Amino acid sequence: MALIPKNHPRAKSLLIRERLVDGFENGVVAKEGLLAHGRGEAFDYLLGEKTTKAAKKAIKAAASALILAKNPIISVNGNIAALCPKEIVQLAKTLDAKIEVNLFYENRERKKNIVKILKKNGAKNVLGLKPKFYKRIPGLDSARRIVDKNGIYAADVVLVPLEDGDRAISLKKLGKKVITFDLNPLSRTAQTAHITIIDNVIRGMGELILACKKLSGKNDATLRKIVRHYSNKRNLSANILEIKRNLTRRATHG
């Protein structure tokens, strides 16, 4: 691994970046995942590298929807596995949700490495590896349309962090409630999902687990009200406004 100069002003961001690079070395992250993370870094920077008020609202709505779900599932790709494997397992346990490994760039070896990391962090059962349970979903190119028939295919609510736009659209068409993490409020994934958490997953996953624990005692009517009053469109606008504010501030005090 390359040496990060301690006195480098972006050392913190470089250190998080190294987690991805480590994930890449361990065959968990795709090359394209490194690039995608870089895009996220830029938006995180513009958001002030903190969980915005709007993100907290989205997290509350997401927690409510996940608790209300009959059959919730967390879809895991290389980047999310490299960044917060512990949080994925913890969230799945809190919600009694399933976990499925599902990759944009299909690769059996990488899938196995991801399952290994998740199991190392306490996951009991991880779906998405057995071809006999493969099911194709319509509207997507070959490799990307495979899901597990006992996993995503059967779920009512799907948490797909750091997802591609096409897949978010397909899952929505299949009638799933789609919840995602995305740092770009303008991306198709962000605009497509029912609930988009505009936050760094390293910060946001912890907040989501906390919210799930906090809201798990509430009755269904209360949770349904939270979901009903949440507007993803309004939430994305609030995040865009936050970026514009930061741009103004940094341009002035830079």
Place this chain on the structure above:
Amino acid sequence: MALIPKNHPRAKSLLIRERLVDGFENGVVAKEGLLAHGRGEAFDYLLGEKTTKAAKKAIKAAASALILAKNPIISVNGNIAALCPKEIVQLAKTLDAKIEVNLFYENRERKKNIVKILKKNGAKNVLGLKPKFYKRIPGLDSARRIVDKNGIYAADVVLVPLEDGDRAISLKKLGKKVITFDLNPLSRTAQTAHITIIDNVIRGMGELILACKKLSGKNDATLRKIVRHYSNKRNLSANILEIKRNLTRRATHG
């Protein structure tokens, strides 16, 4: 290389991305370079993926400063070599400028691969490989402070596309006129350089070559006036304003 679905709406951006991935496969681009490119992609997206008016002004000033230079040099790293090797060589020939390979993450093997690509694209002489010409510049951590004494060390004007902030600061302290390409108008590199071209290098390098050819007939007084009237601060502000405008437009029509 991974298969890019033809009907993917960001296919063009994905294809440019694959150039970097190819460069990575060929030992030219560092893993960290893939991430850095991702950050650039995000800002390019926010800038509307076009050369802004402000960028054109910066290109004109950069061309003037480079033509006026007694000893201009182009500093080349893995990303710029992977993205536009032909343009680097062409620009060096137009300006009678030197080329030096200079990496943030020092790596002898990678340096050699970069030199190979540049020579394949017509470069005669590439500096930065011979330890007997190494010279340390103050204010930087070990590996990053090495430059060639006949190259960057001796130059008066340095074009350092896609550079790290620390190095841009050090070069400026050494008394060099620093010109850079950077897609983030808020970055330290962008804020430090004398002339920052906020543009994708794939678009901007071609424009810079054209500007150098067009301005090469002008007399020194004219060129000096162009440089004198250029304000980098004002230019960066104009680019930030452009991003804010795009955010407003996309948020409304998204």
